[in-house]
Amino acid sequence: MRPGPLLLPALLLWALCGLAVVLELLPLHAWQWSGLAIAALALLDGWRLLRLPSPEVERELPDALALDVERSIALSLASPSHPLRLQVFDLHPGHWWSEGLPQTHRINAGRQLTLYYRLRPGERGDAVFAGTQLRLYSPWRLWRQSRMLGTARQVRVYPDFAPLTRFALFSADQASHLVGAHLKRRRGEGTDFNQMREYRVGDSLRQIDWKATARTRKLISREYQDERNQQVVMLLDTGRRMMAREGGLAHFDQILNAALVVSYLALRQGDAVGLMASGGASRWVPPQRGAAAIDVLLRASYDLQPQPVAIDYLQAATELSLRQRRRCLVMLVTNVRDEDIEELLLAVRLLQKRHLVCVASLREVELQQALAQPVRDLTDAVHAGAVARYLQQRSDAHERLRRQGVMVIDVASKDLPAALVERYLAVKRDGLL
Structure with missing residues (x-):
C-alpha cells in the first residue's frame, strides 16, 4: 500500500502549519491537532482500502x-x-x-x-x-x-493466416493471381484426363477422341489437367541469416508466410505438402494432402524461430533424402552467399538424385538501395564498390546453381510468395515432376 494522490498534499499542508507555528502565526496545539486528524483519517482510509473486496x-x-x-x-x-x-x-x-x-x-x-x-x-x-x-x-x-x-x-x-482465409473464397488459379503470380495459360494439355468437350480452334489433333467423334458425328476433344497427387516439400532455413529484419518482420517470418501460401495453393491443386526446417530449430512434417493439412503445417511451424547458427546444407539434404523417399519438388528457401556455394552444390546434387530442386534466395533490399545512393567522396565509392562486388559474387553463385540444373529464384522478401507460387505452377504446367 502506497500514498495516494491526496495524502501527500495533506502532509504538505501539515508541514506548512508547522512553519506557521515556527513563525508564531499559529499556536502549537493547532499543529498537533491537525497532525492527529490527518493520521486518524489516513489510518481509517487505509483500513477501509484493505477491506475493499477485489473485483x-x-x-x-x-x-x-x-x-x-x-x-x-x-x-x-x-x-x-x-x-x-x-x-x-x-x-x-x-x-x-x-x-x-x-x-x-x-x-x-x-x-x-x-x-x-x-x-x-x-x-x-x-x-x-x-x-x-x-x-x-x-x-x-x-x-x-x-x-x-x-x-x-x-x-x-x-503466422498471419489472413491471406489463407481470403484464398479460401477463390479457386486455386484465382488465388494465384491474388499473390501476384504471372501464369502462362494452357488449355487441355496436362497429363490427367479431366473431361470430354466439343472441339475448339487451337486444339491439337492428338486431343481429338475419334470414337466419341464417330458416335456424335462432330469433333470431340479430350481435355486434360495438370497431374495431381504429387508431393512438395518446403525446406526452410532457420539459421542466422533469417534473423535479419525488413519491413518490421524477420526474414524467417516472411519466408514462413510465403511457404504457407504456396502450401495452401498446392493442397488446393490436390498435391501433398510437407515441411522441413533446418539450420537452427529443426522440424519435419511429412507430406500430406487434404484441407486439414494446412492446419497441421500451421501448428507445426508457429513456434519456429531462427537461431544465430549457420545452416548445414549438406546435413539438411542428407536428412531430407532419408526421410523423403518418393520424388517431390523441394523448395529450399534461404539466402545464398558465395562462401556457401560449394557446400550448397553438394547438397543439391544429393537431392537431385531423386528430387526436383528449386532454391529461393532472398535478396537484401538494403543492398540495392545502398548501390543506388550517390557517390560523393572516397568513402562512398569504397562502400559502393564493396556492395557491387558482393552482389556480383552472389549472382555468380546463383549462376553456378543454374548450371547444375537447379531452378533459382532471386527475389526480395515481399515478392517471395508470388515467385514461389509462379514456379510451383510452372513445374506443374511443364510436367517436370
Missing part, C-alpha cells in the same frame, strides 16, 4: 493470435458490493505493441465495466498473459494498493 476480472482472448495483426482485447470488471475507483493494467507480453493502457475508471456497486485496448503481437510462438494488475484507490484517495487478479493465460501466436 471480478475476465479477459476475452482467443487461443490463437496472428503475428503483427492488431486486435482488440476486452477486459470485464465487476464490483459485487462496493463502489471502486481503480487503474487497470493488463499484463500482456511486454515487448508487444499496445494502445489504450492503463485506464482509470470508477465502478459502481453491483455494476460491470468492460474496457478495451489494442494489441499487436510482435513474435510468433507461445506467449503468456500473466494476469491483470489493478491499482485500487481508497475511498478518500489517501492510499492506493496494487492487486494481481486473474489467472495466467497462454496463447499461441501463428
Whole structure:
C-alpha cells in the first residue's frame, strides 16, 4: 500500500502549519491537532482500502493470435458490493505493441465495466498473459494498493493466416493471381484426363477422341489437367541469416508466410505438402494432402524461430533424402552467399538424385538501395564498390546453381510468395515432376 494522490498534499499542508507555528502565526496545539486528524483519517482510509473486496476480472482472448495483426482485447470488471475507483493494467507480453493502457475508471456497486485496448503481437510462438494488475484507490484517495487478479493465460501466436482465409473464397488459379503470380495459360494439355468437350480452334489433333467423334458425328476433344497427387516439400532455413529484419518482420517470418501460401495453393491443386526446417530449430512434417493439412503445417511451424547458427546444407539434404523417399519438388528457401556455394552444390546434387530442386534466395533490399545512393567522396565509392562486388559474387553463385540444373529464384522478401507460387505452377504446367 502506497500514498495516494491526496495524502501527500495533506502532509504538505501539515508541514506548512508547522512553519506557521515556527513563525508564531499559529499556536502549537493547532499543529498537533491537525497532525492527529490527518493520521486518524489516513489510518481509517487505509483500513477501509484493505477491506475493499477485489473485483471480478475476465479477459476475452482467443487461443490463437496472428503475428503483427492488431486486435482488440476486452477486459470485464465487476464490483459485487462496493463502489471502486481503480487503474487497470493488463499484463500482456511486454515487448508487444499496445494502445489504450492503463485506464482509470470508477465502478459502481453491483455494476460491470468492460474496457478495451489494442494489441499487436510482435513474435510468433507461445506467449503468456500473466494476469491483470489493478491499482485500487481508497475511498478518500489517501492510499492506493496494487492487486494481481486473474489467472495466467497462454496463447499461441501463428503466422498471419489472413491471406489463407481470403484464398479460401477463390479457386486455386484465382488465388494465384491474388499473390501476384504471372501464369502462362494452357488449355487441355496436362497429363490427367479431366473431361470430354466439343472441339475448339487451337486444339491439337492428338486431343481429338475419334470414337466419341464417330458416335456424335462432330469433333470431340479430350481435355486434360495438370497431374495431381504429387508431393512438395518446403525446406526452410532457420539459421542466422533469417534473423535479419525488413519491413518490421524477420526474414524467417516472411519466408514462413510465403511457404504457407504456396502450401495452401498446392493442397488446393490436390498435391501433398510437407515441411522441413533446418539450420537452427529443426522440424519435419511429412507430406500430406487434404484441407486439414494446412492446419497441421500451421501448428507445426508457429513456434519456429531462427537461431544465430549457420545452416548445414549438406546435413539438411542428407536428412531430407532419408526421410523423403518418393520424388517431390523441394523448395529450399534461404539466402545464398558465395562462401556457401560449394557446400550448397553438394547438397543439391544429393537431392537431385531423386528430387526436383528449386532454391529461393532472398535478396537484401538494403543492398540495392545502398548501390543506388550517390557517390560523393572516397568513402562512398569504397562502400559502393564493396556492395557491387558482393552482389556480383552472389549472382555468380546463383549462376553456378543454374548450371547444375537447379531452378533459382532471386527475389526480395515481399515478392517471395508470388515467385514461389509462379514456379510451383510452372513445374506443374511443364510436367517436370
